[in-house]
Each structure stands twice: as C-alpha cells, then as structure tokens.
Amino acid sequence: MKIRFGTQLDGVQIRTDGVRMNELTCGVLGLVQQLELRLGIANPAVSQLKRIVCYERALIEAAKEPRFFSQSLGKDSFAVAATLLNWRDELKLAGWLGDAGVQDSPRVRDLAAVEKLAAPECASGLGDRLLTILDELDRRTVAIDSVEVIDKADVLPWTLRQVLQRLGAGFGAVPTVPVAEAGSDLRNIQEIIAGGRGGQVEWKGDGSVLALTAYSEVTLAHTAAQLFKDARAAGDDSVQIGSATSRPVETALTQLGEPITPLGGNSANRPILGVLALALRLRWKPLDPSHLLEFLTHPTGPLRRGLRHSLAAVVAEYPGMGSEAWKAKIEQWRGRIADEAEPGHTQRKALEKFEDEIRFWFDAPGFDPGGGAPSTALAETCARVQSWAAGSAATCGSTAEAGHFLLAASQARELGEVLREMEFVTRPSLQRLLGQTAAVGTTSGESVAEVGQVPSVRSPGAVVEPHDLIVWWGFHRESAADNSPWIQAERDALSERGVQLLPKSSALHQSNAAAARAVLSARKRLVLLIPKQRGHEPLGTHPLHDRLNACVIGGLPLTDLDSEVSQGGAWLTTAPIPLRRLPPLRRWWKLPDGSRLNVRAKESFTSAHQVIYNPLAWVFRYAAELRPGSIATINEYRQRGNLLHRVMERLFDVGSPVDWRTTTQEELNRWLDSWWQGLLETEGSNYLVWGRQTDGERLRVQAQKAVWSLVGHLRDAGVVRASVKVCPPDITFGGGTLGGEIDLLVETAGGSAAVVDLKYGTQQKPEELKQNTQLQLAIYGRLLSGNDESAWPEGAYYILRRARLLAQGRLFFPNARLVPTDASSPGLASCWRSFETVWNWRRGQLDAGWIGLYPDAAAIGQDGGTEPSLEPPILGWKNDPKARRYDDYTALNGWRYDQ
Numbered sequence: 001m002k003i004r005f006g007t008q009l010d011g012v013q014i015r016t017d018g019v020r021m022n023e024l025t026c027g028v029l030g031l032v033q034q035l036e037l038r039l040g041i042a043n044p045a046v047s048q049l050k051r052i053v054c055y056e057r058a059l060i061e062a063a064k065e066p067r068f069f070s071q072s073l074g075k076d077s078f079a080v081a082a083t084l085l086n087w088r089d090e091l092k093l094a095g096w097l098g099d100a101g102v103q104d105s106p107r108v109r110d111l112a113a114v115e116k117l118a119a120p121e122c123a124s125g126l127g128d129r130l131l132t133i134l135d136e137l138d139r140r141t142v143a144i145d146s147v148e149v150i151d152k153a154d155v156l157p158w159t160l161r162q163v164l165q166r167l168g169a170g171f172g173a174v175p176t177v178p179v180a181e182a183g184s185d186l187r188n189i190q191e192i193i194a195g196g197r198g199g200q201v202e203w204k205g206d207g208s209v210l211a212l213t214a215y216s217e218v219t220l221a222h223t224a225a226q227l228f229k230d231a232r233a234a235g236d237d238s239v240q241i242g243s244a245t246s247r248p249v250e251t252a253l254t255q256l257g258e259p260i261t262p263l264g265g266n267s268a269n270r271p272i273l274g275v276l277a278l279a280l281r282l283r284w285k286p287l288d289p290s291h292l293l294e295f296l297t298h299p300t301g302p303l304r305r306g307l308r309h310s311l312a313a314v315v316a317e318y319p320g321m322g323s324e325a326w327k328a329k330i331e332q333w334r335g336r337i338a339d340e341a342e343p344g345h346t347q348r349k350a351l352e353k354f355e356d357e358i359r360f361w362f363d364a365p366g367f368d369p370g371g372g373a374p375s376t377a378l379a380e381t382c383a384r385v386q387s388w389a390a391g392s393a394a395t396c397g398s399t400a401e402a403g404h405f406l407l408a409a410s411q412a413r414e415l416g417e418v419l420r421e422m423e424f425v426t427r428p429s430l431q432r433l434l435g436q437t438a439a440v441g442t443t444s445g446e447s448v449a450e451v452g453q454v455p456s457v458r459s460p461g462a463v464v465e466p467h468d469l470i471v472w473w474g475f476h477r478e479s480a481a482d483n484s485p486w487i488q489a490e491r492d493a494l495s496e497r498g499v500q501l502l503p504k505s506s507a508l509h510q511s512n513a514a515a516a517r518a519v520l521s522a523r524k525r526l527v528l529l530i531p532k533q534r535g536h537e538p539l540g541t542h543p544l545h546d547r548l549n550a551c552v553i554g555g556l557p558l559t560d561l562d563s564e565v566s567q568g569g570a571w572l573t574t575a576p577i578p579l580r581r582l583p584p585l586r587r588w589w590k591l592p593d594g595s596r597l598n599v600r601a602k603e604s605f606t607s608a609h610q611v612i613y614n615p616l617a618w619v620f621r622y623a624a625e626l627r628p629g630s631i632a633t634i635n636e637y638r639q640r641g642n643l644l645h646r647v648m649e650r651l652f653d654v655g656s657p658v659d660w661r662t663t664t665q666e667e668l669n670r671w672l673d674s675w676w677q678g679l680l681e682t683e684g685s686n687y688l689v690w691g692r693q694t695d696g697e698r699l700r701v702q703a704q705k706a707v708w709s710l711v712g713h714l715r716d717a718g719v720v721r722a723s724v725k726v727c728p729p730d731i732t733f734g735g736g737t738l739g740g741e742i743d744l745l746v747e748t749a750g751g752s753a754a755v756v757d758l759k760y761g762t763q764q765k766p767e768e769l770k771q772n773t774q775l776q777l778a779i780y781g782r783l784l785s786g787n788d789e790s791a792w793p794e795g796a797y798y799i800l801r802r803a804r805l806l807a808q809g810r811l812f813f814p815n816a817r818l819v820p821t822d823a824s825s826p827g828l829a830s831c832w833r834s835f836e837t838v839w840n841w842r843r844g845q846l847d848a849g850w851i852g853l854y855p856d857a858a859a860i861g862q863d864g865g866t867e868p869s870l871e872p873p874i875l876g877w878k879n880d881p882k883a884r885r886y887d888d889y890t891a892l893n894g895w896r897y898d899q
Helices: 030-039 047-062 068-077 077-093 106-117 126-137 158-166 185-194 217-233 246-257 272-279 289-298 305-317 326-339 344-363 376-394 400-420 427-437 488-496 506-520 543-551 561-566 603-613 615-623 636-651 663-684 693-716 765-771 777-784 830-849 881-886
Strands: 001-006 023-024 146-151 209-214 239-241 466-472 522-531 588-590 720-726 730-732 735-740 742-748 753-759 794-799 804-807 851-852
Touching: 001 030, 023 030, 030 126, 030 158, 030 326, 047 077, 047 106, 068 077, 077 106, 077 126, 077 158, 077 217, 106 488, 126 158, 158 209, 158 603, 158 804, 185 209, 185 506, 185 522, 185 543, 209 217, 209 427, 209 543, 209 561, 217 239, 217 246, 217 466, 217 522, 217 561, 272 289, 272 376, 272 427, 289 305, 305 326, 305 636, 344 735, 376 400, 400 427, 506 522, 506 543, 522 603, 603 615, 603 777, 603 830, 615 830, 615 851, 636 663, 636 693, 636 742, 636 753, 663 693, 693 720, 693 794, 693 804, 735 777, 742 777, 765 794, 765 804, 777 830, 830 851
Parallel strands: 001 023, 001 146, 209 522, 239 466, 466 522, 753 794
Antiparallel strands: 588 851, 720 742, 730 735, 742 753, 794 804
16 A cells, blocks of 8 residues: 555545555544554544543542642643643653653653553543554554655654654655746746745736735635636636635535535534533523523424424513413423324323423423532433434434434533543533533535535645646635643753654744645646635734745735726626615505405404504404514513513412402512512523522512502502403404403492503503503403493503503592593593594505505605595594504515615
8 A cells, every 4th residue: 555644634635647546645643543453453532522531530639749730720620631631642742651750840740640540541642542553563564565745754743753754654755846837927936935046036917826805705705716617617627725614615616507515614503513502501500591492492402393492482471491381382282292193002102202301301400500410410411412313313314414413412422421420510511521522513514525526625735736726715824823831941851751842833834834835736827815804803914925925026916806896807707786676665555455354253452453553564464464483582571571460460369378458568578579489480580590680689679569559559449359361251343353351450349440451661551541542441441341331441551660550530540640631531431432433444444455554654755646544533543653663564564765
C-alpha cells in the first residue's frame, strides 16, 4: 500500500488522475486507524467526554494533597479537567511517558502524580495511540510500501514524526514550483512565493488572480457558482477551499442548475439532536414553563406530535402542569387512544404505554438545581431518549433523519453511561456534560453529492495537486490563538528527558506553508472571496492577503462586488425584478351576494362584536374558517387575568372553605396564601423560576387587594348570593341563537341582580360605559332577562388589576366608581336595543355581499359611488381605528402607503 499523508488530509479524496487501487490519502486519524488495524491493536474508541470525566476523578483524588490546580478544581472541576487533559495530551504527543524528574516544574510533577491515578480510559488520546504504535513497530512490520508526507517534518508532533520515520516516509513530498502560464499575474506571484524571484511585480490585470469582496456572502456565493459553471463549460477542473461555512455556494449552484457538493458544516443545533437537552430540562424544579413549551413544540420528540401540540396549547394558556385544563386534555387523549386500539390486549397495552409516558415525562419528581440531582434519575431520562431515537431511526423514511436519530441515540447512550458512574450532578455540570456530548454535531444530510460536482476541501493544506481554478471561500483571518501553556523553562527541562514539545511558532509556519501550497497549485486562475463581515462583525485580514499585497506594486487590486452589481458589472449576471406593490387598503370588499355570509347557528359575544366592529375579521374567522397560526407562547397579561379569575372562582365556589360574607381580611389573606403556591405550580410556574419570584409575589398581593375590594363592594350592596361562571339558557337572536358565560352573577336579599364582568386591565371599558356600548354586559343581561323586560339586571366591570369597580350609576353598587354616560337612556336594556339596530344594519350589508373594513374612512379614497355608508346608524358604535392593532387579519386587509 502507498499512503499520501498530510495533517489536513483526513476525509480528502481529490486526485486529478482518478482513483488508484491500493493507495490511501489520509490525515492523522486515518493513519492511526490504518496502522492500528494492520498491527492488530485496534480498540473501541473512547469519547472525549468519558476521558474528561475519568481525568476529573483522577484530579480530585490527586488534589487530596496540595496541587497547582486545587483551588480551580474546587470552583469548576469539569472545566479544569478538560483543560488539563489537553495539556496532558500535548505532552503525550511530544513523547511524554507520564513521569517527572526533579528538574521538572511543579506543574509537570503534579500532572505525573495525576497520571498514576488516571484510569486506562484517560490514556486513549492520540499521543497514547501513537506511542503504542511505536512500541508495536519495534516488534513487527506493516505492509506499507511507501509514505509521502506533504508537510515538513519539523511542524509535526514528535510521536507522529517518529511513526512516519519508522515507516520510511519522505517529508515535503509536494513540489513548490509555479504551475501557471508564464508571464501571467498568477505566475509572477507564484514565483515570488516559491522563492524564485524577489521584489514586486507590475500588475497586468489579466484575470488570473482575483480578489473579490462584498458585504453579503450571498453575492460572493453567486460569484463562486458562476465561476464554477464557466470552468465546467470550458473543461477546466476546479476546487473550492473552505467548505465549513460555504452553504450559500451550494444554494447558488442549485439555482444555476449545476452539480452540487454538500457544503453545510457540522452543527449541534439539529432538531433531533436537541431533544436530549430539552428532556433533561424537565427534571429541574421549579419547572420553567418556557422549557416545557420548547419540549412540547419541538419538531420531534418522544411523545406523539398531536399530544405534544395539544398540551402546548394548554401550557401557553395556563403555564404549568396539573391544571384542570391539563387534566382534561390528558383524559381526552386517554379516550382517543382507547378508541384507536383494538379492544382487548392491544388496547390495554396502548393505554399502559400512554400512562407510562405521561407518568415519566410529566409526573416524575423534579430536583433542586442548587443541590443537584441523582445521576441515575437523569441517566434514566437519557435511556428514554436513546430508546426513542433508536426506534425512530429504524422507522423513519429519510436517510438523513435516520442518521440524526442514530447520532442522538449514541449521544444519549454516552451521556447516560457517564452519569451512571456519578452520584450527583449539578445543573451547571450537566450543561457541561451535554455541551461536550454534542460538541461535534453533524451536517443536515439533506444534500447529496452529484456527478460532476466541484471538489471542496476545508483547509488550504488539503490542496496537494494542481487545479485550473481554485476558489478560496471565506478568505479572512481565522482565530489561531496559541493555547500551549508551557513556558520555556519547562520546555527545556522536558527536552532534556526527550520530551520534544513543538515550538510555539510551528502552527503559524504550518499554516503559512499550507496557504502558499494552495497558491502554487493554481494553473489558470486563483479567486479569493473576501466577506467584509459576518454576523455584523468585521473580519480580519488573512496573513496570505498581506503577503500577496506585498508582492504587487501598489497592492493586490480588490474588486467590490456590491459596486459591480449596482453599476451593472460583469462579474454577476443580474436580472431586474419589477416592484410589485402590495394591494392598497380599501374600505369595502364586495362579493356577488351574501350567500356565504349567513348568520351562524350560534353567536357569542366575541363573534357578535366582530360583526359590528370588524366584519372582515368575522368573515375570515367564521365564514372562511381562516385561523391564526397556533404559536404556543405565554401571554403573561392574559395569564395574570386567568390567575386572578381562578382566585375569584375559588372564593365564590359553593364548596369554598371561607364565607366571603363574614370573613375578615386577615382570614381571607390566609386562605389565599394557603393554596397560592399550588396554583402557581399548575398555572403560573413561570412565576416560580429564579428571577421571577418577585413578580409572583406582586401578583399575590394584587390578588389579595382585588379579592378584598370586591368583597367590600358586594357587602356594601347587600349581596347575599354570588355565582361564578354562570351559563344562562341561549336565546333566539338574529336568525340564530346567542349564548355566553357570565363571570360573576350577584343577587341581593330583595331579588335585585347584577352581572359583573371581570377584566384584568381597563382596556376600553370606561369608554364603553360612557357611550353606553357595554355590549358584553348587555348580552349577559339579555341572557338573564330572557323575554322579561322588567328582569334586566344591573351591570358593572371589575378591573382586577386596579381593584376597581366601574358602573354607570350607583343604584346597585353604592361605592362603584362612576363613569358618566353621554347616552340619553343608559343601561343594559338600552345598550341591547342599540346593538340590535346596529346588528341589523351590518347584517344587511353582509347579506348583500358588502364586507366593510374598519379603518378611518377619511384616510381612504372612495371606491365608487355604490358602496354603503361606513357610518353606523348609532354613532357611538363606530369603531376606533386604533383597534386595528388587535386584529389577527390586518395584513390581509391591504396596505396603508401613507403610514
């Protein structure tokens, strides 16, 4: 076998002369695996996570005596273990055998003490494997004919260099001679870089070297795609450098109909890989409902999609687990699963599985992040995710998804194995373990290589053969910080014992040599694509760019593609896209007739309100059945109202342990405090997480004030009976029926009644009382009175947030805050009669096919002379244009170009 080796050649298979039998191109990992296999010493790979945890245990044991790392270890043992393991591996690559002499520094002596305590799993780094290979090569040979090394020997670690020398390798096997056409700009630069000439060259601008820049990487990607297309048409072979961030090039090639190479980089942020982290979040208390929502709304998960999404809708309304709505939804799904399965054994198994899933994911105990969690409990969660992911890999129809599921199962298994070896784990430690487990990630797997693709390599050091066109994507400075911790005195002491650490400058020399090789490999054209920024952050200049500037008199010309595109330059083929304006806002939509806009069988306050004030929204929602997307997010304003509603429901419930008619304020507060925590756990757990307890406490105080103030108003009014969530019989109305649920119905000993609508905020309620358009109260009153005109109740709004009762008069509530009305005949009965008039007016328009929009008529031109009037027959019922902000369908109404 013949091997071509380079430190950056792992995974690279580019040969212009085709694939050859019994030849291998590889990097360090490929060489080590090949030698281990041929020497019969291959062992299962040990993950870096297990090595870090193993080394952490050894460090803790060694720290029983004073060590240089003792104080840091007490602060963050995992981070210290990861750092010191890297130090240890660097020493191993340099030939360190784990020992220390008296001349060595205290740090080296401490690491030698740790090495004696470390388990065998720790000794599975690259340096350990190379040292083992060296020992085996002393006793046997391998059937390798020749090894060509493209790197120079002095930039390779000592152990790797020794292995290659034992194999009889030749170093620096790639020629560094110019290959471009004589006299071209590219050839002149190559001769300077190769050392064949000195000084600077006069720039000809023959196009053989191009430096192109732009703000948008999309612009650069389209340029690269066009260059590859032209090269393929001319029969030239091409290669791209820098594929890790070049996914835009893949997209641009697709748009040009060119063969593509999968260019997406690895990422740990793949949906399937994220399930493990989301599942482990549920094991901490107090439960953060946003984490629960993320688990339920994630694109995939261990529970069936329909169950997750329906529970997510409940959590968005009542943040937490265990609310009445939550229990009802679980029971609904229990019945659904029973109906889906065949009666008998199959049904019993399906229900047992369902109960087990609900119990495990939602009823399992939570753990205090500060005190930590039993590692076995978290390992059980990992096992569940592993089982789900492995099963999904076997049943999904996509090869890419199957690969993601298998990786997710592997990560869950690995983390579970590590956790089982621990006793307790804190939340920060678990996050470290998770981060290390998913550090590498994977590609999306959605793209596949196509015949005729342009080869792509991740680094310039992987370009080892001449190519007609070389396109260097992302030509900018990469972060290359020197992480070697060893000072010169330590290096000298180690060197005396044969431990040869690489000089700090070796990485820079190797990088410069690789960049120079890439330039020397271009036969016809070298194109450097230079983004001006990434993520709105400027990017540094590549060292090779500075070197190229020094080669050319006046510097290397830089072409700004943004200017080229705007001025119609030749680098990109552009086509103008005509501007299409959005439809303008109109005052009316007109259908041929109103046959599709019939009255619904049953209306509610919500639908009736939309008919009056926003008929287009009513048409979209009810006639067209067009609903807003269900994005499960917590609306805290609505949630606070729900929680205070729940307090009122419990207070006025028939089985309430306190009697609001006689209780004291102190007793009422104690009653509320006794179950407030439980209410937050089931419907307001976002107020229990760290940083939000103050908000929860503020809401509790708000609830105490709201309850006591309302009780005072009821006592002052002589109320003897209060009922919540009252549902009177439906009434016949407008060709259909009308129904609703009354928040609070109160009655005095004399038989007088009042309906109270509980609102968290004021919104438009004072204005409604002023104009006598309190439609919700009027509908409740009509439902209660039926056909008896003398049985109309009084009405009031109670603002929970302000603990304020609003009414038009004090006939029922003597201490209510008055809202003087402009109506000549105020009251719920009068409001209802006005509503009937406006309803008939609006229904007449809908029956004729006219759908009115609610914005201010003065801002929109006339559509013609035939449309109806926008003005309601009773002016107080005209909608406020500001209400448009609450409309789910605003974007469908048209566009106001004057705003």
